[in-house]
Amino acid sequence: MIKQVMILVEGQTEEAFVNRVLQPYLNEKGIYLSTTMVCTKKVKGVRRHRGGIGDYNQVKRDLAALLKSSHFNLITTFLDYYGLPSNFPGQSTLPNGDCYAKVAHLEKELKQDIGSTNFYPFVMLHEFETMIFCDIYSLSDFFSDKIRRLDRLNNIFNEYKNPELINNSRETAPSKRILAELENYEKPLHGPIAIKNIGIDKIRKLCPHFNEWLNYIESFQVS
Known part of the structure; x- marks a missing residue:
């Protein structure tokens, strides 16, 4: 069974990475990726995009819309840890410790705030x-x-x-x-x-958090 995965990304570079590099890699494993950028501006109802995320509500709004779709088995993110907005879930309660503890906390808080079993958050360390x-x-x-x-x-x-x-x-x-x-x-x-x-x-071997994300995408079961 082909898995349908949607990735909400931060900008054009991440979108190009998913489409040109990650999608062909996972297609061979029966996983089909789609991608969309966070909408950071609207002009008379038309979506606009620009680099960086200034407000968490932009992310939450787009995730809520994506989760209403029946086309995808999984919704995930590709957001940079560096430069996350101050109102991102967990930012005000970051634990002491290394970056892995901090990003795990942010992802846990994001998942709780979105509140869907079809959502798996990923925040890239550090960008x-x-x-x-x-x-x-x-x-x-x-x-x-x-x-x-x-x-x-x-x-x-x-x-x-x-x-x-x-x-x-x-x-x-x-x-x-x-x-x-x-x-x-x-x-x-x-x-x-x-x-x-x-x-x-090679990236998976050297970047354990990134590898953990791909492991989840490859192993989650379609219900």
């Missing part, structure tokens, strides 16, 4: 560019003249147990680190291609 740090040289096709800068980024990868632990301050989030070395890096253009070059299997 999309985390996956690029699984092999920073995946950007070398675009920045072949900046190998030393890629080497410096790779040294950052080597400082951490895994890429998901590269932290999320305004100065040290994965995307900020890449931009500090590669000022011409463009997330929507370079990101999905770099991820495709790396391959989902």
Whole structure:
């Protein structure tokens, strides 16, 4: 039986990643993905999208609409931990501890707030560019003249147990680190291609929280 999964994503880069990379990967396992971006603006009833989420209510509204559909067996999310709005469920009660404890708390609170058995939340640690740090040289096709800068980024990868632990301050989030070395890096253009070059299997090995999400998508039972 083919599983029908809808992923609510944060922006165009994540949408391209799902459509170009993740969907072909999971199609081979009998899982069909659809994707839609969080609507962050409406003009006379027309949906508009822009990068980033300014208000949790935008996410909640879109999830509520998706959960009314009978087309999908599972609704999930692909949202960056870095930059979540302050009114996101669990933000005001974040526990002490490492980032895994914090993201687990946020996902638990999100699932409780949405209140559906057909919903499985996923928040990416710490953002999309985390996956690029699984092999920073995946950007070398675009920045072949900046190998030393890629080497410096790779040294950052080597400082951490895994890429998901590269932290999320305004100065040290994965995307900020890449931009500090590669000022011409463009997330929507370079990101999905770099991820495709790396391959989902390698990312799963290096990013345990991301792997946990895919394990759930692959193993949940259609009722």
